[in-house]
Amino acid sequence: MAIPCTGFAGARKIASGSLADVALALNPLAETAKDPLLIFADDTGTVLDIDLRGSTADMLYRLTRYQAPQPPQAPAAAKPRGRPKLGVIAREVTLLPRHWDWLAAQPGGASQALRRLVDQARKADGGQTARRLAHERAYRVMAALAGDYPGFEDAARALFADDIDALARAAAPWPQDVRDYAVKLAQPQEQPQDQSRE
DSSP states (O other): OOOEEEEEETTEEEEEEEHHHHHHHHGGGTTTOSSOEEEEETTTOOBOOOOOOSOHHHHHHHHHTOOOOOOOOOOOOSSOOSOGGGTOOOOOOOOOHHHHHHHHTSTTHHHHHHHHHHHHHHHHTTTHHHHHHHHHHHHHHHHHHHTTSTTHHHHHHHHHTTOHHHHHHHTTTSOHHHHHHHHHHTSOOOOOOOOOOO
16 A cells, blocks of 8 residues: 555546555545546556545555555465575576576576676666656556647657657646656656675
C-alpha cells in the first residue's frame, strides 16, 4: 500500500502519495464521479485496478488484499541461495556451452564475471535504460488520459524523441494536471548507486 501513486478524476489530479492515501482521497468520489477515477503507479505509469466503491472500511479491506502486478520471478527455493545479507539473489541464467566455458575461465568464477559484465554495461548505458523506462511510463499515462486530446501524436513523437520541451509544447492545450503529470513522468528517474562490493 506504500506504492507511490497519483489519482485522477478525469483530467483533474486528486491526490499523489502512497496507494493508500490516493485511494482514500478518491473513495468519496467513487459513487458520484461522472469522470473515470484512475490510479497510476508513478514508477511504471500503469493503471492500478482498485475497487474504490463502498464505505471507507470496505475499500480499505479490499485494498489490503490487493496485489500489485509483479514481474514474473523464479519459484522460491526452500533455502535461499547466494549471499542474502549482501543482497545477492540467485536466479537462473541460460547460456551456450561456449559462454559457460569462457565464464569458468574468468578470475572469481562465473558469478563474479557476470557481475563485472553487468556493472560495465550499466556504466556504459549512459542513462539509456532510464530514458526508455521514462518514455514508456509517460506514454502509458498519456494514452490513458490524453489519447483523444489535440496534439497527442505530436506529444508522443516528442516523447520518444526525448525532446521534453517539444512534449510540453505539444501538450500545452491539455488540462494542466494531465500535462504536468505526463511531463514529470517523462523525466528519467535517478538510478540508485550500487554500494556493494564483490
